[in-house]
Amino acid sequence: MQRLTLGSSGVSVSAVSLGTMTFGNQTGMADAHGQMDMALEAGVTFLDTAEMYPVNPVERETVGRTEEFIGAWLAGRGGRDRVEIATKVAGPSDKIRREGYDGRIIRQTIDASLKRLRTDYIDLYQLHWPVRGSYAFRQNWAYNPAKQDREKTLSHMAEVLEALAEAQKAGKIRAFGLSNESAWGTTRWIDMAERIGAPRVVSVQNEYSLLCRLYDTDMAEVAVNEDVTLLAYSPLAAGLLTGKYATGQEPEGSRAAVDKLHGGPGDLGGRRTPRAPEIVAAYHALAHEFGLDPIHMAVAFTRQRPFAAIPIIGATDRGQLEHLLKGIDLVLSDDVLRQIDRLHRAMPMPY
Numbered sequence: 001m002q003r004l005t006l007g008s009s010g011v012s013v014s015a016v017s018l019g020t021m022t023f024g025n026q027t028g029m030a031d032a033h034g035q036m037d038m039a040l041e042a043g044v045t046f047l048d049t050a051e052m053y054p055v056n057p058v059e060r061e062t063v064g065r066t067e068e069f070i071g072a073w074l075a076g077r078g079g080r081d082r083v084e085i086a087t088k089v090a091g092p093s094d095k096i097r098r099e100g101y102d103g104r105i106i107r108q109t110i111d112a113s114l115k116r117l118r119t120d121y122i123d124l125y126q127l128h129w130p131v132r133g134s135y136a137f138r139q140n141w142a143y144n145p146a147k148q149d150r151e152k153t154l155s156h157m158a159e160v161l162e163a164l165a166e167a168q169k170a171g172k173i174r175a176f177g178l179s180n181e182s183a184w185g186t187t188r189w190i191d192m193a194e195r196i197g198a199p200r201v202v203s204v205q206n207e208y209s210l211l212c213r214l215y216d217t218d219m220a221e222v223a224v225n226e227d228v229t230l231l232a233y234s235p236l237a238a239g240l241l242t243g244k245y246a247t248g249q250e251p252e253g254s255r256a257a258v259d260k261l262h263g264g265p266g267d268l269g270g271r272r273t274p275r276a277p278e279i280v281a282a283y284h285a286l287a288h289e290f291g292l293d294p295i296h297m298a299v300a301f302t303r304q305r306p307f308a309a310i311p312i313i314g315a316t317d318r319g320q321l322e323h324l325l326k327g328i329d330l331v332l333s334d335d336v337l338r339q340i341d342r343l344h345r346a347m348p349m350p351y
Contacts, residue, residue, distance in 0.1 A: 091129025296327025
């Protein structure tokens with residue numbers, strides 16, 4: 001497994017990350033530990049989690065449970081230096097804390113995550129959502145930054161960065177990253193860090209897949225010029241790209257089915273649109289034309305962008321993860337990449 005360095009941090013991680021957001025809800029303790037064992041054996045050492053996990057749904061009663069699962073695995077297996085752990089402080093949420101985070105809260109949440117993870121350091125600490133707002137998760141269709149207060153935002157950034165600088169100096173975190181962030185936000189965090197001597201942004205965790213390529217323009221330019229690594233979540237578009245929802249079916253235990261069981265719409269966070277099945281079918285046809293597994297093709301595409309990118313793969317059970325791991329070293333030909341771009345232009349993002 002290839003390894004990459006997160007931005008300018010010196011933190012080396014596997015070129016694929018294991019996402020853990022189902023651990024503690026759809027995925028039980030034994031299966032979660034089995035998945036981490038499988039990933040480690042395949043060379044995937046980079047684990048991504050968050051204080052708000054598990055999701056689908058997010059509940060106050062389960063906040064932090066995924067970190068606890070990882071902590072129990074670390075305590076049982078030992079060898080903390082064999083893995084890299086990324087976690088996140090939750091943004092504004094009625095299920096966790098409405099105010100999101102500031103310097104005071106960051107100090108508390110880092111310590112709480114360390115306790116749940118049963119470790120004395122976090123390799124990458126991320127801000128799950130900007131407190132000022134975000135266009136992620138289909139909010140781009142009605143995004144309105146007009147009410148943002150620039151000076152308030154910059155003051156908030158300085159306060160948070162001071163807390164992160166303290167944590168880094170104390171050895172509690174190694175590097176700092178963002179999530180669901182914009183080009184403007186990313187550059188302002190970088191500028192403020194340089195101004196006050198705080199940790200520099202080394203990564204941004206945004207959605208990215210064959211079906212969601214908002215990152216390709218302004219964010220890609222920022223990433224290349226500022227040495228920021230993309231941690232691409234939902235590289236399979238929450239399961240759409242597997243084809244399991246192709247004819248409207250919802251397999252038992254799938255994300256859509258579980259969401260409906262909890263009273264949700266089952267629309268995969270707004271991804272299940274009328275156009276989506278046709279576009280998924282086109283990518284599947286392309287994969288079959290070249291003798292590729294469409295799931296492996298989708299993940300490989302994310303790894304071969306003209307900017308540093310690490311796909312976060314996730315599975316609800318070991319069988320799904322086993323299939324994903326079989327294709328983690330796939331390298332797509334230039335011809336396949338050209339055909340993907342042709343399809344993207346003819347059939348742009350469906351959601």
